[in-house]
Amino acid sequence: MMRAWMVPVLFLVCGSFAATGWVVRGFSVATVPLLLMFVLLAGVHSPLAxxxxxxxxxxxxxxxxxxxxxxxxxxxxxxxxxxxxxxxxxxxxxxxxxxxxxxxxxxxxxxxxxxxxxxxxxxxxxxxxxxxxxxxxxxxxxxxx
Known part of the structure; x- marks a missing residue:
């Protein structure tokens, strides 16, 4: 069962790192759409779809x-x-x-x-x-x- 959630969790982790990097660089407004994109990708690749x-x-x-x-x-x-x-x-x-x-x-x-x-x-x-x-x-x- 854990295998099914590896890709979605990877999307969420990568999205979190990317969003953190953008916030540190001062792109806080653009961070929200970026994070939403990674959450959407995680949802689509999860068993929930x-x-x-x-x-x-x-x-x-x-x-x-x-x-x-x-x-x-x-x-x-x-x-x-x-x-x-x-x-x-x-x-x-x-x-x-x-x-x-x-x-x-x-x-x-x-x-x-x-x-x-x-x-x-x-x-x-x-x-x-x-x-x-x-x-x-x-x-x-x-x-x-």
Missing amino acids: FPRSVSAVEARRRSAVDGRPIVYWRAGCKYCLRLRFRLGRSAHQVHWVDIWRDPAGAAVVRAANDGDETVPTVVVAGQPHVNPDPAWVRAQLSPSR
């Missing part, structure tokens, strides 16, 4: 009932962020599994990717798709399916 994760077992169970895709992801992955933000409000219709919090989820991803933990890996109807186009994932959520 994603819907609540479930375990791989629970995601498979829910997907079998409702037919929705399962997205295996990890915090700090730019491709996972791209998928999350491009899905928009539809992101809550997908079952999200954080592979850094769930070893079973990481095992599913490794099995689908020849031993690599390549994310996002989206499983639709039992078939894994590695880093699919967000428009394709959104199409899998359409009610006509």
Whole structure:
């Protein structure tokens, strides 16, 4: 779980050092936007930017009932962020599994990717798709399916 927060904490620490340096140099007015930028980057790269994760077992169970895709992801992955933000409000219709919090989820991803933990890996109807186009994932959520 600690791994998921390393990048956001690093952004906050770097932002704090940069802001302190700017205050010391007399740029106190410009410090606020700089610090806000680092806080925003930390938030976007944190697990908070994603819907609540479930375990791989629970995601498979829910997907079998409702037919929705399962997205295996990890915090700090730019491709996972791209998928999350491009899905928009539809992101809550997908079952999200954080592979850094769930070893079973990481095992599913490794099995689908020849031993690599390549994310996002989206499983639709039992078939894994590695880093699919967000428009394709959104199409899998359409009610006509």
